[in-house]
Amino acid sequence: MENKEKSTIVLFSGEMDKAIAAFIIANGAAAYDHEVTIFFTFWGLNALRKDAPVKVKKGWLESIFAKMMPRGADKMGLSKMNFGGLGPKMIKHVMKKHNALSLPQLIELAQEQGVKLVACTMTMDLLGLQKEELIDNIEYAGVAAYLGDAADAKVNLFI
């Protein structure tokens, strides 16, 4: 049964606005019955972090990365007009006012709709992120798996 349309998104960026765009496209495609994969790499991995600190052993550089990077979807900044964190608050406020789903809700919806969320294991190694630190019900893979999905897909985006 390989006749479903496929779409893939690489989420490289670690900003809330770009992650929202990625999930709106992914959820839209899933609603149209596409098989959708989001591949989280580099800063994009931060969208998958649990918001509470997780006790894991890390080297000093990995600890610095862990502290400097936003812990989860709700803590990410904006790619424009961030204003030291005021921008994200403004955007969250208007999204709520318009009954738009927040980023954490968009992620939840994606999981409910069967969007495959894949964490890039190579970047996890580099940034020292461990499975315990990421949300549940995601997959782990490398660039080969991404390319396998992308080669079969009609829509492939890098965000």
Next chain:
Amino acid sequence: MENKEKSTIVLFSGEMDKAIAAFIIANGAAAYDHEVTIFFTFWGLNALRKDAPVKVKKGWLESIFAKMMPRGADKMGLSKMNFGGLGPKMIKHVMKKHNALSLPQLIELAQEQGVKLVACTMTMDLLGLQKEELIDNIEYAGVAAYLGDAADAKVNLFI
């Protein structure tokens, strides 16, 4: 007569250099007789704003957004080397020197070539942008329309 090649671009970014890249690709594809759609979302919408202020009723947050964001294609900054607005002046200068089309001219050419310019209605709502504030001869749609176009297209980019 559905045998024309199709291309779509999501213009998410609000910077002049990225918008120029989007329109050069779009105009190139249109010259090769592709059916091209640019879908303007988030900060990319600013490329479609009229350069003169338009009198419309707005809430206070929407008024702040309207003031903070660049009013039209000619006022956008660069993603690199912006230098508080000096960078865009330098780039405009060299583009003129090389007889390259400016961003406003590229947009005009795109419209002449039948490139479909689509403003994302969901982002317009969020940012409080109204139709009167955007240039003429564009379309308005949501993510579903984008996905419909993208699923039929050979080249789909997110910029």
Next chain:
Amino acid sequence: MENKEKSTIVLFSGEMDKAIAAFIIANGAAAYDHEVTIFFTFWGLNALRKDAPVKVKKGWLESIFAKMMPRGADKMGLSKMNFGGLGPKMIKHVMKKHNALSLPQLIELAQEQGVKLVACTMTMDLLGLQKEELIDNIEYAGVAAYLGDAADAKVNLFI
């Protein structure tokens, strides 16, 4: 013999992390026997600069561009957590620790695997970059050549 899968990447961004992502995807695709083209435009061209200064005649604005932009793959900054150049050092350190290829090594590998590296001649003109300043064994072309490749490709990314 046109049955090889094709992939294209536009590398627009001038940051090390994005260039690394582009080359990891490109090298992965080449390993799977795809015909891969990376099209370097705008700030992405800096990844192709030789690291030593090259004596060429330039106008004053082109000289400023040449000085302000990173000279080659090893000098590029990060899109996030750059910290005035400390970020790239940290990333290079962890990449070395994990035996990951550095960006210059990834570029070399790409050339060995036959990935086609294409410098955008229009941007070279604008930024005043000359062939002598770029690494060897690359090609030179414009948007038309890119579109020709992209229309035949399954995976097209803009990074």
